[in-house]
Amino acid sequence: MKFDKWTIGLAAVGLVSLTSAARAEEKANMVQTALASTTISGYVDTSAQWNFGTGNSRLPDYKFGGPTKADGFNLNVVQVRIEKPLDEQEWAAGYRVDLWAGPDANTLNTQSILSTGSSDFALRQAYIALRAPVGNGLDFKMGVFDSIIGYESVESPNDPNFTRSWGHSIEPQTHTGLLASYRFTEMLSASVGIADTMGPTINDKGFLHGKAESSKTYMGSIALTAPDNMGALSGSTLYAGVVNGWSGRPLLANDTVNGGVVASTETQTSWYVGGTLATPITGLRLGGAFDYLDRHEPGETWSLAGYASFQATEKLSLHGRAEYLRDRGDSKFFVGTFQTDPTDPTTATTVSADPDKILSLTATAQYDLWKNVISRLELRWDHSLSGQKTWGDTNPNTGEGSLKNEWMLAANVIYKF
Numbered sequence: 001m002k003f004d005k006w007t008i009g010l011a012a013v014g015l016v017s018l019t020s021a022a023r024a025e026e027k028a029n030m031v032q033t034a035l036a037s038t039t040i041s042g043y044v045d046t047s048a049q050w051n052f053g054t055g056n057s058r059l060p061d062y063k064f065g066g067p068t069k070a071d072g073f074n075l076n077v078v079q080v081r082i083e084k085p086l087d088e089q090e091w092a093a094g095y096r097v098d099l100w101a102g103p104d105a106n107t108l109n110t111q112s113i114l115s116t117g118s119s120d121f122a123l124r125q126a127y128i129a130l131r132a133p134v135g136n137g138l139d140f141k142m143g144v145f146d147s148i149i150g151y152e153s154v155e156s157p158n159d160p161n162f163t164r165s166w167g168h169s170i171e172p173q174t175h176t177g178l179l180a181s182y183r184f185t186e187m188l189s190a191s192v193g194i195a196d197t198m199g200p201t202i203n204d205k206g207f208l209h210g211k212a213e214s215s216k217t218y219m220g221s222i223a224l225t226a227p228d229n230m231g232a233l234s235g236s237t238l239y240a241g242v243v244n245g246w247s248g249r250p251l252l253a254n255d256t257v258n259g260g261v262v263a264s265t266e267t268q269t270s271w272y273v274g275g276t277l278a279t280p281i282t283g284l285r286l287g288g289a290f291d292y293l294d295r296h297e298p299g300e301t302w303s304l305a306g307y308a309s310f311q312a313t314e315k316l317s318l319h320g321r322a323e324y325l326r327d328r329g330d331s332k333f334f335v336g337t338f339q340t341d342p343t344d345p346t347t348a349t350t351v352s353a354d355p356d357k358i359l360s361l362t363a364t365a366q367y368d369l370w371k372n373v374i375s376r377l378e379l380r381w382d383h384s385l386s387g388q389k390t391w392g393d394t395n396p397n398t399g400e401g402s403l404k405n406e407w408m409l410a411a412n413v414i415y416k417f
Contacts (some may be wrong), residue, residue: 045157
């Protein structure tokens with residue numbers, strides 16, 4: 001083993017021994033080897049938002065929105081990812097840790113079962129990745145991971161639009177459990193998993209809330225991808241999945257997580273079908289998504305959305321989304337509370353946070369002017385098809401809103417590192 005002149009000089013005067021120096025250098029090399037394939041990446045997500053008109057105490061309850069972002073500048077979230085991806089070895093191993101800081105971390109709501117609240121910090125994902133040499137390779141994730149269903153991502157830079165869809169808002173988000181994935185062919189892959197709950201609370205379990213110890217959440221998905229020999233359609237995807245289980249730790253009556261969304265304490269089933277379609281028109285891709293949330297109670301909540309993206313130039317891309325939401329019955333997903341007397345909790349009643357029927361149209365222009373920067377301008381319109389006025393200012397006597405149309409213009413700037 002070679003030593004530098006400084007180490008040899010210290011050894012000559014008896015201040016260090018070459019044996020201890022060799023051991024220290026060996027340990028340092030082991031640490032460097034372990035970290036050599038670890039990467040650090042992430043992004044900083046900011047925005048400026050203007051909601052047309054006056055009265056923003058109640059806004060549409062899609063995820064990562066809400067009154068606190070209206071009419072001003074916003075830091076949305078900072079994500080830091082530390083990751084060692086799986087390599088090509090038969091017995092490969094790796095890990096991923098996604099850390100969130102900022103206001104959106106509170107909406108993520110992935111605090112552990114021991115936490116009493118959130119403070120602008122959250123653990124989005126933290127799992128160990130493993131591969132076993134079974135067939136084409138059987139991959140596992142164990143720990144905290146994103147839900148396997150949905151068209152849109154929790155990560156804003158990966159989405160075609162700045163704001164999230166209603167469908168994304170009713171999907172399960174994060175699970176603590178075990179997920180196995182297998183690619184049968186170039187066209188066909190599937191995943192199955194088991195988790196503690198459908199809810200995002202880390203290490204939450206049914207028996208802590210009076211349920212059986214066997215109370216678990218089960219999930220499965222299948223994906224079809226058009227191969228390269230399908231010409232213009234190559235790369236198109238069709239995806240279907242289901243997640244079934246107890247929704248997780250119930251929220252308190254005064255919680256405002258996700259803009260007033262109240263979690264059920266019973267079993268829920270989330271169904272999803274979605275896909276993307278490559279077209280013969282250069283730069284044009286189409287997509288669609290159907291989300292259905294069965295809360296096993298009277299009522300229904302579902303969303304149907306269509307997407308279109310067009311790469312106009314190397315730097316300019318245009319994205320559109322049209323969506324219909326149905327949320328009705330005795331058990332609605334988007335509900336809130338209203339007190340006729342703010343000082344008297346006994347006057348609180350359940351009110352509709354959003355209309356039974358909503359049409360939502362979103363148009364987004366993205367221009368990549370700076371390196372590593374996503375810059376987007378977005379116009380969004382949410383319209384009450386049922387005639388209910390739930391947005392805007394609140395009537396102090398009835399709890400009814402003042403608006404059935406909500407317009408929003410936002411500029412979104414994201415730096416990826």
